[in-house]
Amino acid sequence: MRRILTLLAALLGLAAAPALAQDGPLRIVIDEGVIEPLPFAVPDFVAENAAAAQYAKDIGRVVAADLAGTGLFREIPKEAFIANVTSFDSPVQYADWKAINAQALITGAVSVDAGGRLTVKFRLLDVFAEAPLGNGLQFAGTTAGWRRVAHKVADQVYARITGEGGYFDSRVVYVAETGPKNDRRKRLGIMDYDGANVQYLTDSTSLVLAPRFSPDGARVLYTSYETGFPRIFLLDVASVGRRALDDQPGTMTFSPRFGPDGNTVLFSLSSGGNTDLYSLNLASGQRTRLTSAPSIETAPSFSPDGRSIVFESDRSGTQQLYIMPVGGGEPRRISFGSGRYSTPVWSPRGDLIAFTKQNAGRFHIGVMRVDGSEERLLTASFLDEGPTWSPNGRVIMFSRETAGASGTSALYSVDISGRNLRKVPVAGAASDPAWSPLLP
Structure with a gap:
């Protein structure tokens, strides 16, 4: 040995x-x-x-x-x-x-x-x-x-x-896409991490975005446009039953993500032209406002210990990444490189934050330490976006879209070292993946 x-x-x-x-x-x-x-x-x-x-x-x-x-x-x-x-x-x-x-x-x-x-x-x-x-x-x-x-x-x-945990016995929920680029139909799909055993959780009658697993892998949050405006839904994977969350008239809700306790949901709410972060207790239905600024705050992600939130905001004039305590408070900016940063996701290990970066006409998937140091870009293409972590924090999966009128989306994975870039074998176009925890 x-x-x-x-x-x-x-x-x-x-x-x-x-x-x-x-x-x-x-x-x-x-x-x-x-x-x-x-x-x-x-x-x-x-x-x-x-x-x-x-x-x-x-x-x-x-x-x-x-x-x-x-x-x-x-x-x-x-x-x-x-x-x-x-x-x-x-x-x-x-x-x-x-x-x-x-x-x-x-x-x-x-x-x-x-x-x-x-x-x-x-x-x-x-x-x-x-x-x-x-x-x-x-x-x-x-x-x-x-x-x-x-x-x-x-x-x-x-x-x-x-000496580290595996990630093979896991699933990925994603957006399955069909049709031409200017009339793309989207529905939620779920599959094994390696692209096998695909099943569909919704039909393609309404645009769906940003599916996210619960910590136990039994539920999925996602955004739907079935009412004409973005609205968050909670879906049970086994029964495919679903319900709308925080359905308040005159508001738009999107970019949801579960907290480590499985009972708290972070999301963005837009009302009166302003977009801020909120948390929702699923058991009580209590909603708490976390930010209050004229800027756009979105794409929140909990730290594994549930104490902090990383999110994107344009409060500095361009999209950048910020961290703040889970109960709210003054955010601390952590991204300072050239270009724009978005879709931050905290690693399951707690040591890194993955993100999408747009700079000089190219998109990248990157990682940085939680204090913003040691930024590393792992990929580069016409459009790479939406990173999600494997259960052991070793691999990142993301969407890659090709250029042109006939361009299409596919899922790729890359090791956090930047090596071993691989296309995930999914039939048809696919985007916006979210990795589950290891299955029970």
């Missing part, structure tokens, strides 16, 4: 954190992108009965895709294998895996009972140490949920090697 973690740290150009004791667990902190990903092997999982044959192959493939997709790992192709795993309980022939330079080996077995219950067990092995990395684990679920089981396996592997 010590060897494989130290090797990964070396590949990252980092020092491994010292162990708490001579034989204690060794953890690493990944602060930069990899130069050479760690090679791993995933033989087909063993099917322990005939009903499990296809699931065994498919689960192994999803586990491998999850890990390789991070940019931290490189899968060794099956064509290079000298040996295969035909029994989960057979001794591992480590020499065969060393010969192809596999640093990590993932083996597993799958069974399906008569009631359609699927069981997956797996082991993660340090090839050069010839020892397991942690104990073997077993997950169970329905055959319909086999992809979730695969993501759970991959999360465990990722966590054991990197």
